[in-house]
Amino acid sequence: MTLSFKRIGAILIKEAHDFKTNINILIMYLIPMLLAYIYNNFIPGMPKGFALSFGLLFLVVMVGMYVPSMMIAEEKEKKTLEVLLLSPASSVEVFIGKGLLTFISIIVSFIILIAMSGGVGFDETVVILVGGILTAVFCIQVGIIVGLLSKNQMATGVVGTPVYMALLLVPMLGSMGSPALEKIAKVFPTYYYNDMLYRVLYEFEGNHTLIDMLPELGILLGSIFVAFVLLLLVYRKRGLG
Amino acid sequence: MIEVNSLLKSYGDKKALNGISFHVREGEIFGFLGPNGAGKTTTLRILTGQLKADSGEARIMDLDVMKGTREVHSHIGVVPEETNLYERLTIGQNLDLFCRLYGCDIRQTDYYLKRIGMSEEKNTQVKKLSKGMKQKVLLVRALLHSPKILFLDEPTSGLDPASADTIHRVLKELNEQGITILLTSHNMEEVDKLCNRVAFLNQGEIVEMGSPEALKLNYSKRRMKVLIDDGHELVSRELDMDGEESARLVSEWMTEGKVRSVHSCEPTLAEIFVKVTGRDFV
Numbered sequence: 001m002t003l004s005f006k007r008i009g010a011i012l013i014k015e016a017h018d019f020k021t022n023i024n025i026l027i028m029y030l031i032p033m034l035l036a037y038i039y040n041n042f043i044p045g046m047p048k049g050f051a052l053s054f055g056l057l058f059l060v061v062m063v064g065m066y067v068p069s070m071m072i073a074e075e076k077e078k079k080t081l082e083v084l085l086l087s088p089a090s091s092v093e094v095f096i097g098k099g100l101l102t103f104i105s106i107i108v109s110f111i112i113l114i115a116m117s118g119g120v121g122f123d124e125t126v127v128i129l130v131g132g133i134l135t136a137v138f139c140i141q142v143g144i145i146v147g148l149l150s151k152n153q154m155a156t157g158v159v160g161t162p163v164y165m166a167l168l169l170v171p172m173l174g175s176m177g178s179p180a181l182e183k184i185a186k187v188f189p190t191y192y193y194n195d196m197l198y199r200v201l202y203e204f205e206g207n208h209t210l211i212d213m214l215p216e217l218g219i220l221l222g223s224i225f226v227a228f229v230l231l232l233l234v235y236r237k238r239g240l241g
Numbered sequence: 242m243i244e245v246n247s248l249l250k251s252y253g254d255k256k257a258l259n260g261i262s263f264h265v266r267e268g269e270i271f272g273f274l275g276p277n278g279a280g281k282t283t284t285l286r287i288l289t290g291q292l293k294a295d296s297g298e299a300r301i302m303d304l305d306v307m308k309g310t311r312e313v314h315s316h317i318g319v320v321p322e323e324t325n326l327y328e329r330l331t332i333g334q335n336l337d338l339f340c341r342l343y344g345c346d347i348r349q350t351d352y353y354l355k356r357i358g359m360s361e362e363k364n365t366q367v368k369k370l371s372k373g374m375k376q377k378v379l380l381v382r383a384l385l386h387s388p389k390i391l392f393l394d395e396p397t398s399g400l401d402p403a404s405a406d407t408i409h410r411v412l413k414e415l416n417e418q419g420i421t422i423l424l425t426s427h428n429m430e431e432v433d434k435l436c437n438r439v440a441f442l443n444q445g446e447i448v449e450m451g452s453p454e455a456l457k458l459n460y461s462k463r464r465m466k467v468l469i470d471d472g473h474e475l476v477s478r479e480l481d482m483d484g485e486e487s488a489r490l491v492s493e494w495m496t497e498g499k500v501r502s503v504h505s506c507e508p509t510l511a512e513i514f515v516k517v518t519g520r521d522f523v
């Protein structure tokens with residue numbers, strides 16, 4: 001099978017057009033921005049990094065999983081996927097196109113969110129971006145798996161919610177001080193990105209350059225690989241139903 | 242062009258196709274007629290490679306559909322039963338996507354939109370279109386890559402007469418340009434008007450096949466209706482086409498200048514269907 005950049009580009013353009021008019025999906029991007037705006041302007045005494053780190057984690061984890069799963073499930077539900085697959089486009093090209101749009105939109109939102117919170121230092125930005133990119137790739141793959149397992153958009157809620165909760169909330173709760181919870185949270189790769197965000201945005205002691213985060217980056221890379229293998233297995237087993 | 246042999250397909254223990262065989266020649270418009278649930282969509286989806294048959298053979302342009310469909314897909318255009326356009330996108334965005342995927346000239350979009358009289362609507366969101374307009378866009382989408390065979394699953398079902406007419410006209414024109422067409426329908430008149438040959442499908446079996454004219458002649462009772470003016474009023478008389486008695490009567494009326502109209506009484510396709518299957522159509 002050969003992948004064609006032209007066809008991936010065609011899917012990407014289509015998704016970009018579709019994205020602009022899809023309220024369900026746009027709201028997901030607005031939530032972290034809105035929260036950041038409220039925290040920064042109306043809640044005095046909030047630690048500066050709180051809204052930012054929550055927003056970044058939400059974007060990369062929630063948006064990263066939700067958007068591709070909904071895109072795939074909607075194409076199944078409305079039977080548009082059938083015509084795509086009658087064309088020379090392969091399902092892999094369809095996934096890559098959708099994943100790529102999600103990825104680009106997350107990175108753009110990252111930059112907006114960082115700008116909204118008044119900016120952070122260079123080293124911190126590098127950590128946020130590199131960690132964010134790796135976590136996004138992991139989450140987008142998980143989102144595609146959820147989409148593959150769901151028959152329609154409703155079903156993504158049933159299949160996806162437990163996964164979203166586990167990957168978004170558990171790491172957040174885990175970093176709040178309970179050692180038992182933290183143990184559980186360490187199973188999830190998103191915990192490590194949350195931890196990186198915590199270190200660059202809250203801690204004033206110690207070094208926070210990318211080099212200091214190598215173990216976390218390694219774990220994220222490993223998770224990408226695991227998610228990829230899982231994606232292949234699910235795709236082999238379920239196809240596009 | 243299309244060869245189908247003994248197709249069998251069951252969904253669970255429900256038999257949808259019970260050994261179907263037929264062929265479609267190059268340049269034909271072939272109609273698949275049958276009530277809801279007869280197996281029309283199932284047959285079409287097997288031919289387009291979207292569904293696996295349990296057994297049997299299907300070949301398109303001498304390519305085996307059961308083994309790989311990549312090449313088959315480049316030769317066929319499909320108008321599916323569902324109106325599966327991207328509703329939030331405009332017509333142009335929908336069509337451009339497929340132009341890019343097929344790698345065909347992006348101007349094809351404008352060419353075909355003009356042909357179905359929808360150039361003005363190019364930048365309209367699909368969800369704002371009527372059913373008839375959407376159906377026309379589906380047809381254009383199936384044509385962008387200049388396929389040799391067009392499959393249409395109930396292309397005019399539920400459409401206003403004007404849209405249905407446009408679709409019929411375009412199908413006729415495409416056929417004159419050499420495109421082979423296989424369509425399904427449960428509209429007898431449509432098929433009668435459009436198709437070179439038809440197959441009646443009932444409960445997963447082909448129960449009759451042939452050109453509409455030949456079928457009507459085969460099932461004709463060889464009777465005719467003559468409308469005569471007997472000086473006071475118009476009287477309709479039904480006669481056998483054969484026999485001296487009829488010949489004598491008609492010749493008499495004709496000599497006396499009484500004949501106003503003569504019609505042979507062939508059955509309609511719908512009547513033939515009822516006769517063959519013993520069940521009402523629709």
Ligand SMILES: Nc1ncnc2c1ncn2[C@@H]1O[C@H](COP(=O)(O)OP(=O)(O)O)[C@@H](O)[C@H]1O
Nearest residue numbers: 252255257275276277278279280281282283284
């Ligand atoms: N996905 C499916 N699962 C179970 N039964 C099906 C499915 N699709 C079609 N059928 C059954 O197969 C038969 C033929 O269906 P179909 O090919 O859609 O008929 P038609 O297009 O002529 O209306 C029907 O009895 C229908 O109920």
Ligand SMILES: [Mg+2]
Nearest residue numbers: 281282283322
């Ligand atoms: Mg059908």
